Amino acid sequence: MPPLLLGITLITFSLTKALPGDPVYSMVGERSNPEIIEKIRRQIGSDKDILSQYAGYLTLLAKGELGRSYFTNRRVAEDLLIKAPQTFRLACMAMAIAVPCGLLLGLAAALSRRRAVDRAISALSICGLSLPVFWSGLILMFVLSLKMKLLPPSGTGGLRYLLLPAMTLSLPALATLARVTRVSVLDIRDMPFIRTARAKGLGDMKIVVVHILRNVLIPVVTVIGLDFGSYLSGAVLTETIFGWDGIGRFAMEGIIKRDYPVIMGCILISTISFVLINMIVDVVYQYLDPRMRRLGNDR
């Protein structure tokens, strides 16, 4: 992990510094003099060469700090401690919607292959994949908040506030899971061990639950891992539309203002989350697939 993080800091630092724009111009407002601009540059260290700036950032990291926002003067780590749990909640809720729904729809489509149900589910999953989040989010808000008055349109809060952004965020993952599940079930259904199970007289339900679903879970877990990892990096559009106070919105504001400590902090947290999720996925693989356990033991 440390070499990976070091690499990420180097790439991110270089890219953010290569971006056009200067945070100082946003800090001073519309009317400032060059003397103040230079003074602020000295104070935030942006007057130094890029290597010295990077070394300074690494020194800060070594002390376990992420620096202070150029604009709010608040500690980035403290802000992230507030925002990361919100993003985690949103990601979990989105997955709690996407996984069971995606699995069920995929299973239903596979078991009714080439019939109307299959076609309808396939069409819906293509829609789910194709619709941009800002559009589906606004439609859901229009229907569920404005027209039906069921859910609040925006804000960070309890379950009621969580549902609308989580539903929006879950749509692409739900669609992907439905498609992956369908294809996997169709592949597995024709395999010899399923025929053997049928020949042994096992019922359809037991074949689906014990033999097919367990095998389907391996590609499904891969998709969950990738999506969950990306959700933990923050869902910029969803968080902005629904006013959800998460990492995505925080990172976006940091990028717009060129608030480098905020950008770096968000990317570091996202990287750590992504790596951790992938590690968890690897462990889950071992549990789901006996061959991987054996491979691990042989080593």
Next chain:
Amino acid sequence: MKSFRPFFYVAVLLAAVVAPACSPGSRSAGYIVYRLNADPTTLDPAYIVDVTGGSIAAKLFNGLVRLDKELHVIPDIAGSWEIRDGGRTYVFHLKKHISFSNGRAVTAADFRYSFERVLSPEGRCPNTWVLDKIAGSDEFRQGSAGHVDGIGVTDPQTLVLRLKEPFAPFLQLLTMTAAYVVPEEEVKRRGPDFSSSPVGTGPFTLQEWRHNTEVVLKRNTAYFGDKAHVKGIRYRIIPEDLTAVTEFELGNIDVISVPAYEYSRYRMSGAWKNLMASLHGLNTYYLGFNCSRPPFDDPEVRRAVARAIDREKILRTFYEGRGRLASGPVPDLLRSWAAPVASPYDPAGARRTIEKKGLSGRVVHFYVNADPEVVDIAEIIQSYLKAAGLRVKIRQLEWSAYKMAVNSGEADIFWLSWWADYPDPENFLFPLFHSSNHGASGNRSRYTNPEVDRLIVEGQKTVDVRERNSLYREAEYRIVNDMPWVFFWHKTDFTVRQPTLKHYLIYPIYSIDKGTEVSF
């Protein structure tokens, strides 16, 4: 009974999930709810440069003087004042029994501390220009003096400010957030956290600030002026306009600024049109030229571009009449002289000039920010200039990069607006057209005219209003003749409110609104 327990839990969960969005619990009774599109950067008045922070700070703090609805300077913490030495010295007599919300009485020494804090050599306050007219401010900023020589405290209730030279709009400057008074002990005790937990003298105090979610103010019952009618103000931070409109229509927000694309709908809506309010803003929207290099260093070319664009038509059609046509940089509300004559739309004449100057087919780089409305305007201007013979290439940049490019003189032409910091024509002349302010200081056109410089500076020093207006009039006429900008319009602001809200007004400058008049 046991077997029903899971169903009971599920029912409770469902009830919590699908409870109506507009339940009374989502609003605190007596609190007015406004929308902000971004979290305020800071609530420390010395450091505020954004309207978002400024509009909240105006309710938490006070200065020596403030503006009334008619834009006149009226007493705030100073009950009266005298102007002496031909406008060089201001003596303020502070009202008695005014306290910060921590209970300590405000004295003249607090103003000295607050002003020196803005000018401090250690600080990085961007608003030093508000107070750098005071004598001794330069020495103090450079660290060669322990105090600002021009700030004198005669007794706890008397503050004397001596200026380097007369500056006619000085009282207007003192209405700005940077001139608000702060308690030294709280600033020192809270350190950098003073920006998110401020203590002031205003009609409200900060109750809670959940960053990126909401800022809640509660009524200051010990406020020295007219007390607020509402119990408090809740500012909800909602970045997306459509979301804010939905919240408003659900009754969760009391007032919103009408987004451009919703303007027609609200204006035609039977339910909302009578609840809309409008206000002629103190602003000027303009197309700026880079006057420091060809081809726009030539006033004739600039005038040709101005004649090539039908501003009136753009304002009437695309902008749906949400503004007044500008005939110069100074907004009509601040101009007490005859408006300069605007350039007539004359595409044939413009084309002839462009051809005569050998500029037909010349590529011009037009810089705009990422605001979709601005991009649309840029495309309209592009088509007009194409008809005049110029090939306009639009370069769209996000705000930070855009400001950097325009400040550094990279753009040939650019789209910007200027909003009043204080209600005086000087605010639309000195920062924008004086040659000492090229770039980030405000004169992004890099316009230079020694005679205009002289007239503006002379106007700053002239206390007599008639004489001063005559100098400003002359300066504005010369600027319009030189045409460093194409003056487009002064935008009108529109808001829409809930029918339950009473005495809600919109103000041309955010600092006027202390939040004490509005009620339910």
